[in-house]
Structure formats: structure tokens, C-alpha cells
Amino acid sequence: MILKMRGIAKSFLGVRVLSGVGLEVAAGEVHAVVGENGAGKSTLMKILAGVHLPDEGVVEIDGSPVSFSHPLDAQRAGVAIIYQEFNLLPERGVAENVFLGREPVRRGLVDRAAMETATARLLEQLGETSFGPRDLVRHLSIAQQQVVEIVKALSQNARIIVMDEPTAALADHEVELLYRLVSRLRERGIAVLYISHRLREVFDLADRVTVLKDGTLVTTAETAQITSDELVRLMVGRDLRAYFPPREAGAAGEVRLGVRGGGNTVLDGIDLDLRAGEILGVAGLQGSGRTELAKALFGAEPFTRGEMTPLRPASVRQAVAAGIGLVTEDRKAEGLALRQSVRDNALLVSRSVRRGGRGDVRALLEAVRLQPPRPEQEVRYLSGGNQQKVVLAKWMTVAPEVLVFDEPTRGVDVGAKAAIYDLMRGLAKDGMAIMMISSELPELVGMSDRIVVMRDGRIAGELPSGPSEEAVMRLAAGEVSP
Structure with missing residues (x-):
């Protein structure tokens, strides 16, 4: 397993939001994390991404314990998180956004050619040909901006990518692009943690699914071994038919x-x-x-x-x-x-x-x-x-x-x-x-x-x-x- 989280607990102002949660993800696996709002999904992911420190528990990457006190620590360890609200500068080009704060330098100046070449190579690896390294981000669709976020993660040598509600702002035809991108990441051996309220996406994409409820772990199951009705019952305590x-x-x-x-x-x-x-x-x-x-x-x-x-x-x-x-x-x-x-x-x-x-x-x-x-x-x-x-x-x-x-x-x-x-x-x-x-x-x-x-x-x-x-x-x- 590339990632193991064991016994994770977290409280804010005395309120327990996570209690003894565990999660394991293999390289090349798409692992969905589901639950109602307030179930603890975002807090667990923010602990992985170095936004929060856990009160209890252990995070292991490649079998070694890690402790992230800052998102940059997680980034250096190969963890990237793509939030619903993208962290991009609309008036700058794609390559500039991908290497923001990490620009390659040659003779004391930013090496734009190297930056654009590296971005173009990553876009090609993802099969994205609809835009290039020099295009301004403000001219891109939401789906294309999501590609830029993924390229940014890959440029940082991310081996674990968290996607938080990745299709929330996408049109129907753009969801197909995301599906292709997730498949490409799986082929590259990257572990994808996929947070979504859309159960169809969970069953379409994920190999396994972890269910959280009220800050506790309910279960982890193979998606092939569980039905939509069972998954809903585990999340909210009632059948899909009762919806x-x-x-x-x-x-x-x-x-x-x-x-x-x-x-x-x-x-x-x-x-x-x-x-x-x-x-x-x-x-x-x-x-x-x-x-x-x-x-x-x-x-x-x-x-x-x-x-x-x-x-x-x-x-x-x-x-x-x-x-x-x-x-x-x-x-x-x-x-x-x-x-x-x-x-x-x-x-x-x-x-x-x-x-x-x-x-x-x-x-x-x-x-x-x-x-x-x-x-x-x-x-x-x-x-x-x-x-x-x-x-x-x-x-x-x-x-x-x-x-x-x-x-x-x-x-x-x-x-x-x-x-x-x-x-x-x-x-x-x-x-x-x-x-x-x-x-x-x-x-x-x-x-x-x-x-x-x-x-x-x-x-x-x-x-x-x-x-x-x-x-x-x-x-x-x-x-x-x-």
C-alpha cells in the first residue's frame, strides 16, 4: 500500500470530528471516500494534505510514518489535493500556473522554454490537445482548468492525488474528460482518492469505497461487491428507495x-x-x-x-x-x-x-x-x-x-x-x-x-x-x- 492512515482522530474547539479513522490506498487504485456533509471526509483529506495535524493516529507513505506540519511538506512527499475551487491565476498562462513558485531558472532568469516544454509533455501524456502551455487560464473551460490542476500535481511528482468533488462544476460532456484523466492517472500508478456525492461516479471509477459517518469509519468495500442501495444505507441509515x-x-x-x-x-x-x-x-x-x-x-x-x-x-x-x-x-x-x-x-x-x-x-x-x-x-x-x-x-x-x-x-x-x-x-x-x-x-x-x-x-x-x-x-x- 502506498498510503496507510491508522487511528486518525481530530477535534476542533472540543468537538470531535474524526475518531479512529483508517484508510489504505494502493498505487494505481482509485479509492472513493463518501459520506454526508459533516462525515469527516474533508478533515481527513486535509490531514493527509498537511492542512491539519491529527490529534491521534499515524499516516504512512510507502510504509514509513510521516508528519506534515504544512501543505508543502505533503507536496514534497508526493501528495496533492485538487479542491472544488481551483487555485489558478486566470491572467497567466497554463505553464506559468503549473510552475507557479517553482519556475525553472537559467542564468538568473525564468526559463520559459523549459517550463513550456515540461507542461506540453505532461499535457501530451494526459492526452490533452485542446489547449497549450501558453494559453491564458481565463480562456479555458472549467474542465480544462481541472486538467491544469492535474498537470500541476504531476509536475510536482505527486503519487497520491486527492480530488474533492471533481465534477461538481462540470457539464455532462466534460465529465467524460475527467473519466479519461482518472484512467490515465491509474495507468501511471498514481493513487487517486476520489470524494464525490455522485454515486454513479463512485461505481464507474472507484476500485474500492470507504464510508464515513459522523467522523467514524463505517466500512471499506470493493465497489464490485456493494450496491447503490447498500452504500446509501451505510451513509445515511436508510434505503435508496426511501429517498x-x-x-x-x-x-x-x-x-x-x-x-x-x-x-x-x-x-x-x-x-x-x-x-x-x-x-x-x-x-x-x-x-x-x-x-x-x-x-x-x-x-x-x-x-x-x-x-x-x-x-x-x-x-x-x-x-x-x-x-x-x-x-x-x-x-x-x-x-x-x-x-x-x-x-x-x-x-x-x-x-x-x-x-x-x-x-x-x-x-x-x-x-x-x-x-x-x-x-x-x-x-x-x-x-x-x-x-x-x-x-x-x-x-x-x-x-x-x-x-x-x-x-x-x-x-x-x-x-x-x-x-x-x-x-x-x-x-x-x-x-x-x-x-x-x-x-x-x-x-x-x-x-x-x-x-x-x-x-x-x-x-x-x-x-x-x-x-x-x-x-x-x-x-x-x-x-x-x-
Whole structure:
């Protein structure tokens, strides 16, 4: 084993966050670490990366005990960690970022040629040809920036790479690139510790998985020897089937939103009805028009032709005034003011449009099960699941009749997902019409009363509640007729 962590314990201000945790990883192994927020995953990885010192326990690399008092110590020992928020300088080139603080010097000057040659060689080894050493980082996609972080780790001779939620900000097609990169790292004999809330990635990529709960080790198992249902039960104490609240039979009521022949530069011929009391799922591959549909309904990228009732909004303000809300795909960039308080975020919509609704912020936070419900806390310090609940509270202040969710559980842990599902079903039960756009097929199948499938900017077909994932994918890929 290249890495062994035994009996790791850590407390902060008297609160025990890790207790007797152990982990072993072999060279060339992809080892997933999973658990709810607060399970101790990040603390354990930060101990490995030299950010924190353990209170108890031993870390061994190649059979020898090591102690890291600074991240540079871990880096010198061959440990690299790639955080969700990349540590790159956007106005500098790729090679400059890769060798930042370690620039090769020749005759007292930075040897740019050597730096760019080494970067190009590492990019070639990873099979990356879409950009080069001189490209500015600000011109790169999120997936390409992730490649730069991996190249940086390899340039430091990393033999153990920690990836913290590596697909949280990636589009669907970019996830495939990450899969290829992880495979290349495995082929090079590098140990990869992979932290993710997405169980499909765990089973696609990992050889083994370690489950943490409340700062303790639950188990380590071969991914081939465990099922998704078993893994969820180990993480949260209940079956995957219990994730999804039961549907209300015959709950759909009057049409709250209708579109006939809706279109713009991306969408064409959109016909759909969204009824009170139902959750309408929207499926489709990357580029199919799912998010564009949400933005058209919300007036952000409006329909330019066709009819929509109660009105065809030409702006976001018109949509909100008509009782339509949108929980955006990227809550940090588009849904929240991260440096403002929970209270201010919860009142963002009601203050901007002055549409009547509920004003008791604390009651709203309790209604969305924010833990803990502290109105004065800055939103940036909340977990992903709690941030999403604040976004939901923001819309509940204006009591919309239609609420569109674009990737409602992206980047949240399994426990928070279940809570969000319960909230969505509760809103539908109270008469709200809900549209849910999701890339996760189990989520769509488990939550939707019916599903429309997008392809090439059009609705390719509709499926009743509880279809197979294969049926959804066949429509999305164009393998069957609408």
C-alpha cells in the first residue's frame, strides 16, 4: 500500500470530528471516500494534505510514518489535493500556473522554454490537445482548468492525488474528460482518492469505497461487491428507495403554465402543460435545450414566438410578477449573494419585485429545514445542501405558482438530497406546479409524475411516471421515434 492512515482522530474547539479513522490506498487504485456533509471526509483529506495535524493516529507513505506540519511538506512527499475551487491565476498562462513558485531558472532568469516544454509533455501524456502551455487560464473551460490542476500535481511528482468533488462544476460532456484523466492517472500508478456525492461516479471509477459517518469509519468495500442501495444505507441509515417521497395519485390539477409552439434561437415547437400539484421532469443530453427551456419560461432568454399562458414573459421581472420562479443550476453564481446573510438572501426576490408573500424569514428557514436556522449567518459558510434550501426559501417569500428547478441537487450530499425531495413533493402537494430539470436519471424517475425528454431544442417525447432509465435515454439519444 502506498498510503496507510491508522487511528486518525481530530477535534476542533472540543468537538470531535474524526475518531479512529483508517484508510489504505494502493498505487494505481482509485479509492472513493463518501459520506454526508459533516462525515469527516474533508478533515481527513486535509490531514493527509498537511492542512491539519491529527490529534491521534499515524499516516504512512510507502510504509514509513510521516508528519506534515504544512501543505508543502505533503507536496514534497508526493501528495496533492485538487479542491472544488481551483487555485489558478486566470491572467497567466497554463505553464506559468503549473510552475507557479517553482519556475525553472537559467542564468538568473525564468526559463520559459523549459517550463513550456515540461507542461506540453505532461499535457501530451494526459492526452490533452485542446489547449497549450501558453494559453491564458481565463480562456479555458472549467474542465480544462481541472486538467491544469492535474498537470500541476504531476509536475510536482505527486503519487497520491486527492480530488474533492471533481465534477461538481462540470457539464455532462466534460465529465467524460475527467473519466479519461482518472484512467490515465491509474495507468501511471498514481493513487487517486476520489470524494464525490455522485454515486454513479463512485461505481464507474472507484476500485474500492470507504464510508464515513459522523467522523467514524463505517466500512471499506470493493465497489464490485456493494450496491447503490447498500452504500446509501451505510451513509445515511436508510434505503435508496426511501429517498423519494410517494407520489400523490391523481394530484395534478388545473394547468398553471402552458406553451404552444414556443421557440427562440435555440428552442423550437415547444408544446407542454404544467399542472398544479405535479412534478414534471425534464430529461435530455447536454446541449438538448433543457436549461434554455427553463430560461425561456422564466423570461431570462424569452420565447420569441409561440403562445404561453398565463403570459409569455419578456423579462425575469414579468415572470416573477406572473408567479413563475427559477432555482438556477449554479446557485453560487446565479442564485445567491454569498457574502450576504441568510436573511438577506431569503429576501432577495421579494425586495426586488415587491410581490406579496411570506415575510417571516425564521419560519421560512424552519419550513425548508435549514440546519441550523441562523438568519444572520453568511451564506458562503453553509453546506451545498443548506445553500440550496436558502435558494428555495428565497422563492417561497413570493409564493410562486410555478417553480422551475434546474439541477436541484447538484453538489449536495445524499442526506440533503432526501430533504430537498421531501420539500419539493410537499410544495407540489400544496398545489404548486413544479418542473424539475436533472441530469441524474434515478432522480428523474424517482421524483417525476411524468417526464418530457428534450433533444435538439425540441421535445422528443413524453413518458409517464416510473419509466425505465433506458427508455429515457433512448428518447434523449434519438433511438426511438417521439
